[in-house]
Amino acid sequence: MIVIARIAALAGLALVIVPAGLYLGADVGKASMQSTMLAGTVLWFVAAPFWNGRPGG
Amino acid sequence: MSTNDVTTATGNDAEFERAPVPERARLGFRSFVGQYAGEHTAGTELMIGPLFVAAGVGAKDLILGLLIGNLLAVLSWTLITAPVATRARLTLYYQLEKIAGRRFVVFYNAINGIAFCFLAGSMITVSATAVGVWFDLPMPGLNDLYPNSAGWVVAVLALGTVVAYVAAAGYRVVARVANVAAPWMVMVFIAFGLVGLRDFADATGTTISSLGDVWRLADSVIWTGGDPLPGQVKFTFWHVMVFAWFCNMAMHVGMSDLSILRFAKKARYGLATATGMYLGHFLAWISASILFALQLHRDPTHTDVLPGPMAAGAVGVVGLLCVIVAGWTTANPTIYRAGLAFQAIVPTVSRFRVTFATGLLCAVAGMFPAVAMKLLGFVALYGLVLMPMGAVVFCDFWLLRRFGLQPYFAELSGTPFHAAPAIAWIATVLVCLVAVDAGVISLYFASLPGWFVAAALYLAFSLLQQRRFQRATGDLR
Numbered sequence: 001m002i003v004i005a006r007i008a009a010l011a012g013l014a015l016v017i018v019p020a021g022l023y024l025g026a027d028v029g030k031a032s033m034q035s036t037m038l039a040g041t042v043l044w045f046v047a048a049p050f051w052n053g054r055p056g057g
Numbered sequence: 058m059s060t061n062d063v064t065t066a067t068g069n070d071a072e073f074e075r076a077p078v079p080e081r082a083r084l085g086f087r088s089f090v091g092q093y094a095g096e097h098t099a100g101t102e103l104m105i106g107p108l109f110v111a112a113g114v115g116a117k118d119l120i121l122g123l124l125i126g127n128l129l130a131v132l133s134w135t136l137i138t139a140p141v142a143t144r145a146r147l148t149l150y151y152q153l154e155k156i157a158g159r160r161f162v163v164f165y166n167a168i169n170g171i172a173f174c175f176l177a178g179s180m181i182t183v184s185a186t187a188v189g190v191w192f193d194l195p196m197p198g199l200n201d202l203y204p205n206s207a208g209w210v211v212a213v214l215a216l217g218t219v220v221a222y223v224a225a226a227g228y229r230v231v232a233r234v235a236n237v238a239a240p241w242m243v244m245v246f247i248a249f250g251l252v253g254l255r256d257f258a259d260a261t262g263t264t265i266s267s268l269g270d271v272w273r274l275a276d277s278v279i280w281t282g283g284d285p286l287p288g289q290v291k292f293t294f295w296h297v298m299v300f301a302w303f304c305n306m307a308m309h310v311g312m313s314d315l316s317i318l319r320f321a322k323k324a325r326y327g328l329a330t331a332t333g334m335y336l337g338h339f340l341a342w343i344s345a346s347i348l349f350a351l352q353l354h355r356d357p358t359h360t361d362v363l364p365g366p367m368a369a370g371a372v373g374v375v376g377l378l379c380v381i382v383a384g385w386t387t388a389n390p391t392i393y394r395a396g397l398a399f400q401a402i403v404p405t406v407s408r409f410r411v412t413f414a415t416g417l418l419c420a421v422a423g424m425f426p427a428v429a430m431k432l433l434g435f436v437a438l439y440g441l442v443l444m445p446m447g448a449v450v451f452c453d454f455w456l457l458r459r460f461g462l463q464p465y466f467a468e469l470s471g472t473p474f475h476a477a478p479a480i481a482w483i484a485t486v487l488v489c490l491v492a493v494d495a496g497v498i499s500l501y502f503a504s505l506p507g508w509f510v511a512a513a514l515y516l517a518f519s520l521l522q523q524r525r526f527q528r529a530t531g532d533l534r
Contacts, residue, residue, distance in 0.1 A: 013244055020248035020372070024255045024265070034373035037248065041241065041375050048237045 005050035008043055015040025073319075077146035083322045089329035092317065095239030097305075097333030098246055098341050100183040100384030101176075103364035104432045105304075106345025110353065111199060111362065112292035112433070115282025116275040122294045123342065126301025127334035133302070133309040134318070135327030137447075141454050142318035143326075149315045153446060156453050157478040158467035163401050164479075165446065170398030172307075172439045174415060177391040178422025181220060182429040184384030185213045186365035187377045197426035198361045200288045204424045217420020220385055224392040225412035235386035243336050245372065245379040250344030252371040253351050260354055279350045286360050290434075296501055300433065301338055303504050306440030310508060311447035362430060392416045434500060441504045445485040445511035449478045452512050452519075460516060462523050470526060477518035485511040 019033040019040075028036075073082065109119060145152060154162045189196045194208040204210045223231055254274070258265045263274050285291045292300075308314045309330075318327060348367040352359055368376030396412030403411065422428060428435055453464045467475040488510055489503040498506070 013240060016241060016244040016375070017248060020251040024251040026255065030252075033252070034375065037245075037372055037375045041245075041378065044241045045237065048241070049233075 002051060005047045008047035009051050012040045012042075012044030012047060015043060073146075074148055075151050078319050082320065084320045085322060086326050086329055089317075089321060089326050090332050091236075091239070093330045093333035094243065094336050095235065095333075096387075097337030098239065098242050098383070099337065099387035100180045100364070100380065101387070101432060102246065102337055102341040103183055103345045103368070103380060103383065104179065104362060104429050105436075106342040106347075107349030107362045107364075107367070108289070108433050109292060109297065109342065110280065110346045110350045111286045111289045111360070112296070113283050113285035113289070114280055114292040114297060116272070116280040118282065118292070118294035119280050119297055119343070119346070120275075122297025123301050123339050126298040127331075127338050129298070129302040130305060130309060130334050130338075131328060131331045134314065134330040135325065137451065138309045138312055138314050139318045139321060139324040139327030141312070141450065142315045143321055143324045145315070145454065146319040147315065148319065149312050149446075149450070152312075152315060152450055153478075155465040155468040156449060156475065158472050158474045160474040161467070161479055165482075166398035166401045168442065170395040170415070172442065173391050173395035173398065174419045175422050175428050175435060176439065177220075177388045177395065177416075177419040178425075179429040179432055179435070180384045180388035180391065181213060181217045181420055181423035182384075182426060183364050184220075184381045184388070185209070185216050185423065186363045187368065187380035187384075188212050188216055188365070189363075190365045190369050190377060196361065196363050196366075197430065199286060199430055201430065202425065202427040204426070210424050213424045214420055217416065217423055220388050221392060221413050221416020221420060224389045224396070224416050225409045231386060231389040234382075235389070238382050238386055242379055242383055243341075245375060246336075246341040246344050248344075249368065249371050249376070250340065250347050253344065253347035256371070257347065257351050257354065260351065278354060279347055290499075290501075296499075299501050299505070300437065301334075303440045303501070304338065304436055306447075306504055307443035309447075310504075311440065311443040312450045313443070315450070388419065392419055395419070437500045437504070441489055441500070441507060442486055444504050444508055445482040446478070448485075448508045448511035449481055449515045452515050456512075456516065457519060460520065462519050466519065466523060475522070477515055477522050480518050481511050481515035484514055 016037050019028055019036040022028045023030065023033045073079070114122075147155075150162055150166070153165060157165075186196055188194075189209065189212055192208065192212065194212055195206040196209060197205050204213070254265065254271065257263070257274060257279060261274070261278055263270065263278075265271055265274065290296070303310075318324075321327070345364070345367075348371055349362060352367060352370075364380045365377060368380045370376075372379075392415055393412060396408065396415040399415055400406070400408055400411045453466075457464045463469050466477070467473070485507050489498075489507040492498050493500045493503050
């Protein structure tokens with residue numbers, strides 16, 4: 001379970017930062033960047049508590 | 058800027074507050090990497106970055122100043138705070154109690170609590186700028202001191218009341234949310250910078266295909282080094298370097314982070330602060346300042362520093378969420394700690410009531426945009442006021458025995474109020490403020506000589522007081 005959560009959480013983070021990098025390179029438009037970042041944010045907040053939400057985690 | 062919260066770092070809430078941290082509770086390097094990275098990517102970074110642009114800083118001055126200033130901050134934690142923390146393994150408050158007496162600590166707590174209230178108020182202000190975007194509220198300008206609309210007052214009060222209640226009732230939940238949100242916030246802050254660069258390139262017709270192109274854009278359009286905006290102090294390399302170094306002065310040189318680093322297995326774990334400095338106080342400040350510079354480039358008359366609208370313009374809803382979460386998760390522990398500080402003054406009142414009342418006080422402070430809009434000056438003042446006690450702790454720990462004096466004098470002599478640290482503190486702050494007011498030195502630089510003034514005063518008055526005590530009692534022991 002933790003492994004799946006970790007993979008999903010990392011994918012969420014990637015969906016937040018990668019579209020911004022692609023936008024810098026003019027490879028994607030702003031609207032699709034923003035919606036992908038929102039999807040990444042949702043994925044992160046769903047998955048991350050199972051991975052690193054423990055105190056000291 | 059930062060908040061620190063040892064409970065989230067260690068899971069040892071309320072443990073070892075009046076005892077050295079035992080070996081079994083000590084933590085490895087990684088615990089501090091995460092703790093500091095999260096702490097220093099806070100809502101206030103969204104104010105500080107733009108204020109550098111408002112201060113007319115140049116690109117080279119900004120980048121070099123931040124690189125060197127943040128390095129000095131990391132070294133201050135590693136070479137000044139951590140060695141004391143990992144030897145004494147006590148909280149700052151307990152160590153101060155042993156040095157200066159219980160009554161003094163209550164007084165120090167009151168000053169600390171007031172400073173925390175203003176800091177938390179500015180974080181609520183930052184979050185409220187995002188709420189304002191959703192409700193299309195009129196928002197304060199760069200030089201506004203007072204709230205400028207009823208809608209703004211209602212938004213800050215409503216947000217502040219929620220934050221205050223959660224700080225009082227559900228602090229642990231927010232600490233958990235803050236832990237989870239930290240890596241995401243770092244990514245969103247970096248995204249602000251990447252998106253801002255692209256938008257700048259589009260607005261100026263520049264092609265970005267190499268780091269050299271980015272530098273030319275930065276140097277010629279983003280941080281041009283011209284005159285500051287009206288009402289702002291002009292920042293040079295020295296201002297940026299010293300600001301980056303002293304921004305968390307209360308935590309490193311002022312020794313507040315003894316409470317965190319006392320859990321470190323080794324003093325060199327102070328180097329973990331580099332994550333906070335170079336993610337939060339380098340990348341996040343730069344990203345936020347790019348967004349503000351872009352706003353000014355598009356409309357030079359639009360000088361308002363409003364993180365909500367800037368973040369929304371860059372990355373949409375995610376930006377707004379980031380501004381709210383960054384402000385909220387950092388305001389909460391700050392209010393919690395301010396509440397604890399005030400509770401020491403009125404121990405008969407419940408922690409819930411004190412913390413909730415403190416949170417409401419912070420919300421009232423947050424209604425006045427003066428604190429957030431003058432955050433650079435406030436942070437410098439905050440460091441200046443708390444710095445002298447760091448000098449006192451340093452001298453007490455390392456130097457007193459070399460001068461034939463006893464450390465922890467209040468504990469040894471049984472006094473509830475040891476005058477030497479109190480005189481060193483108050484006299485140093487007064488001397489520095491008078492020097493700043495007279496134009497002898499800038500507020501941003503005053504803390505550096507101030508530390509040596511505090512150290513000299515503490516040593517001199519300790520010598521006088523301990524000699525007098527020895528004459529009266531025969532000896533200290």
